[in-house]
Amino acid sequence: MxxxxxxxxxxxxxxxxxxxxxxxxxxxxxxxxxxxxxxxxxxxxxxxxxxxxxxxxxxxxxxxxxxxxxxxxxxxxxxxxxxxxxxxxxxxxxxxxxxxxxxxxxxxxxxxxxxxxxxxxxSKKRRLLVMAVAGADLSGADARVPEGYEVLSVAESSDRWGRDVVEQAWLDANNDAFSWHPEQGGWDLDRLHRAQEAQWYSDEDVLLLWHRGSEGENDPDLAGFHWTKWQSADHRHGEVYVVGLAGGYRGRGLGRVVVSMGLAHLVSGGAREVILYVEDDNAAAVRQYEKLGFTVAEEHVVYG
Known part of the structure; x- marks a missing residue:
């Protein structure tokens, strides 16, 4: 040997x-x-x-x-x-x-x-679940948003307010939503730009939920965001890559809205199945995804 x-x-x-x-x-x-x-x-x-x-x-x-x-x-x-x-x-x-x-x-x-x-x-130190949804639960995703909110892609948002404004709002919301997370939190512009270098990344597939302020569309506030990702070239398999809400918008029932707007986007692009990753100790998120029809498909574990 x-x-x-x-x-x-x-x-x-x-x-x-x-x-x-x-x-x-x-x-x-x-x-x-x-x-x-x-x-x-x-x-x-x-x-x-x-x-x-x-x-x-x-x-x-x-x-x-x-x-x-x-x-x-x-x-x-x-x-x-x-x-x-x-x-x-x-x-x-x-x-x-x-x-x-x-x-x-x-x-x-x-x-x-x-x-x-x-x-x-x-022993297990961390457990990351892969959850999946398909069939009627996926095709029936509700893309409606509450009055006073608007869904735009990063591309559409940048055309309206400028790339710098959009990326800073995106970063602020991300770091607020993931202040506790070892990989997704604490980002700066360089880290965001590195993520955008991924072969699969597209400005059209990142959706931003804007809340119109007192001055309408000239005074927007980013409430939440949803990165979607295509898992296959034929667009039959998609992923809820990252989804988050800014701190000031939690507790308003917007979590389901942010997830659903991304699911609807993936369905419109041809997705037949969508997966996501979630920490198993994030019980509230797991319950929310289960209500949307997601079930556990596999798990990833950290041993130490």
């Missing part, structure tokens, strides 16, 4: 190795039925600005596993042809040697991940 070499490298600066890792991620997703790395960590394979740390495993100079870490989180995967050799366990040990409190993501929380966590004495 060939020896496995664990090599800490700067992936964004090594184009060939980065391509190997991307191919590895594709093979793992095809085998497991779930993407092994989150969107952010996939981006970190080639984007040095994210500052992710990478550890690759080589056998006969072939990348057979990778671990990526940033802040207090890490993600990893092993080539299906090279599993049951202790590679994942060794990656976890090395990640924990570097940072004992690191949280290891298990996307899909598949049986091998659960077994490894149990064998290493790791």
């Amino acid at each position: 060939s020896t496995a070499y664990f090599d800490r490298i700067d992936l964004p600066s090594q184009e060939n190795r980065a391509r190997e890792v991307q191919s590895l991620l594709t093979r793992v997703a095809e085998t497991d039925g779930v993407e092994p790395l989150s969107e952010s960590f996939v981006g970190g394979v080639t984007d040095a600005r994210l500052g992710h740390r990478h550890l690759v495993v080589l056998i006969d100079d072939r990348v057979v596993a990778v671990a990526a870490a940033a802040g207090g989180d890490a993600e990893l995967c092993v080539d299906p042809d090279f599993r049951r050799r202790g590679i994942a366990r060794e990656l976890v040990l090395r990640l924990r040697d570097e940072q004992d409190s690191v949280g290891i993501w298990a996307h899909g929380n598949l049986p091998p991940a659960r077994g490894l966590a149990a064998a290493m004495g790791l």
Whole structure:
């Protein structure tokens, strides 16, 4: 049996190795039925600005596993042809040697991940649910908004008030809505612009709920926002990517409005199924999504 070499490298600066890792991620997703790395960590394979740390495993100079870490989180995967050799366990040990409190993501929380966590004495620290809606519950999404409010895309809003005004209002609402969130909160313009670099991003697919002030449309206040995302090129599968309400607009029944306006947008574009991600301890949000017809389809877990 060939020896496995664990090599800490700067992936964004090594184009060939980065391509190997991307191919590895594709093979793992095809085998497991779930993407092994989150969107952010996939981006970190080639984007040095994210500052992710990478550890690759080589056998006969072939990348057979990778671990990526940033802040207090890490993600990893092993080539299906090279599993049951202790590679994942060794990656976890090395990640924990570097940072004992690191949280290891298990996307899909598949049986091998659960077994490894149990064998290493790791416990669940965070649980992220994937919820899905289809059929009549989706096609019947109510796009009506209360009097005094207006739904515009980022593109339409920018045409009316200017890009700078819209992006600052968007940032303020986002950071208010997600002041508690480790990934979505505390954004600045640079972070927002990086998010807009995603291949799937479109100004037309981000919807903003504006509240008209005393001066009408010349005095708008951003009440909420809904990023939608297309999961497939044929637009049959969509995603509630990010949805939030500014603090001053919570408790007014607008949460359902903001979600529904995005669902209606996705349906109008051809969506047959829509998914979203939500923390399992956000009971109020989970209940709201259940009322809209969403059910739990899978889960992602952080072990530590």
